[in-house]
Amino acid sequence: MTLNELDTPAVVIDLDRLEANLGAMQAACDAAGVALRPHIKTHKCPEIARFQLRAGARGLTVAKLGEAEVMADLAGCDDLFIAYPLLGESKLARLRALCERAEVRVSVCSLDQARLLSAGLGATRVKVRLNVDTGLLRDGFEPDAALDAAQRIADLPGLDLVGVFTHEGHCARLETPAAVAECGRSSARRLVEVAERLREQGLPVTEVAPGSTPTALAALDVPGVTEVRPGTYCFWDANYVHRLGLDLDQCAARVVVTVVDHPAPERVIVDGGSKTFFADSGGWWGRARCVELPELTLPSCSEEHGQALWTGAGAAPVALGQRLTFVPHHICPVINLVDCVNVLRGEEVLDTWRIAARGMVS
């Protein structure tokens, strides 16, 4: 089958671009002597996870216990970091079972959560990393609070405090690649400093893991960083093209849609709406950037209608039934909407890959 035979809307993955993106990040981490533990929340796909592991990834990062279970069972991953606070009897029973088949690190966001985790582990031991908030103001410890709580967490039964991590998502809001990178280095330095102070307390904190997608490369420059865990780099997206100064051509995941109506010269309706493109949007492009017609923006969507707007001169140069390719603003929630993606080498559809870890509600 070829690309043009796929029914639309279709999510397609360009295998050459995917391989290039995965290889470039792995090479950068290898050159810096820093472990790469990719976050699979972007692709949720065992085939891509296996590629990352074969290429040299240290293990995988996941956001949910259900994702960890899928990656252990379908991607054969035996080294998982669940970057999320786990709570509750059922989840901790599942965690104990997962620890039978993989080495699992889990996030600790508060002393209370660590106590509940410890109490629910039974005879299981798990490695834990403190979630340090380096500026996002979301979850986890402020740096000083991490220093205050660490010894008490390390003393809890069943917990081996081995590291610290941070999600410096606030850096992704900055407008220039240089500002994003400097924010990333600054967050990484704060995290390294927390780790150093914990070691001064006598705690064996050897794992220092900043580096979500926008700042992973910048974090490699900071001495003391041992691991990064970018996710979106496998595909990139229109947001990162803008924030990091990438080329749109580097984006490996795209959405192919069909023009289904053209009710006014500047207004074009395509058959992907918010149930295809999600609702995150960015700069002038809106929900996604059009590859063939850069001046065709996607400022708004209803659920199955993309309301594209032609910003060039004259009428939009489209015909009913024409297919168009869009690079989403934010690719992670787009992949999460489909059960399968179509894998391309050039125009040929080689395979479909199941997004096996989507829909893992818990």
Added chain:
Amino acid sequence: MTLNELDTPAVVIDLDRLEANLGAMQAACDAAGVALRPHIKTHKCPEIARFQLRAGARGLTVAKLGEAEVMADLAGCDDLFIAYPLLGESKLARLRALCERAEVRVSVCSLDQARLLSAGLGATRVKVRLNVDTGLLRDGFEPDAALDAAQRIADLPGLDLVGVFTHEGHCARLETPAAVAECGRSSARRLVEVAERLREQGLPVTEVAPGSTPTALAALDVPGVTEVRPGTYCFWDANYVHRLGLDLDQCAARVVVTVVDHPAPERVIVDGGSKTFFADSGGWWGRARCVELPELTLPSCSEEHGQALWTGAGAAPVALGQRLTFVPHHICPVINLVDCVNVLRGEEVLDTWRIAARGMVS
């Protein structure tokens, strides 16, 4: 199993409320002598569709061919309206196959699309309805354009022009229940007028179908309306509680989450983010309204973190591990994110229903 044993985040459907919502809309339509053809895009669930059909629905409305196929095959529905312009060889082949097992009506948005549809039908005949834009400025014909094109569409081989419909989504943006209702009546009157003028042209346009969720009840008041096709009424949501002056207790679909962090007195992190609550938001409540703590709002989410904000006095009265129930702002894309919903009678989990028509990308 009981509600408290479900892992979170969990989407739950309260069966008593669902039955009440479905029954009330059917009763209103029956009293007005207007057919109800519910839009299944909200629930995408064969069990709920079968309930609607048993209660007296005329047939079902769908947004996608894939949804129509699921509803024919899994809900046993033999009377489907695909309220979307279908284009392309593969889709029209699927449409022809679907017409073998159900009566199918399809949307026509332009003369060009009608020609492509007609050309792709082979020996199949389908009933078509003109999509008339009564103010949304999205897809379809302006009223005068519909009058100009109708005869040429009716003359195309394979097409039986039987009706007109409109999606008056612009009414849903108005702030008061009275304004929403008046907008709905006005749109319905415009649509009835188009139908009358088409009948004056000698065209047998007997089906006049306005009435998406916010305006369905108002449209019942307008003489000449033969059918409405609300969707969200099965569950309602926080948006409609506000727009239509409903009671939050009428909302049948909720999301149960757990408090996983409480990093500051007013900030609470719950384990549902934008991959659970989607990204649509409304008034003071944000992405969803909290049932137990009305002053706990959900202004922002990252993918798996709901960043709830306590707007009451003092610190948020929550404990780590506590479960909270939220009514989403917009329920349709929330249901579309999960593979299954949990069906409750009171606190008891009676069943899980598969959202079988989600992930039907095309």
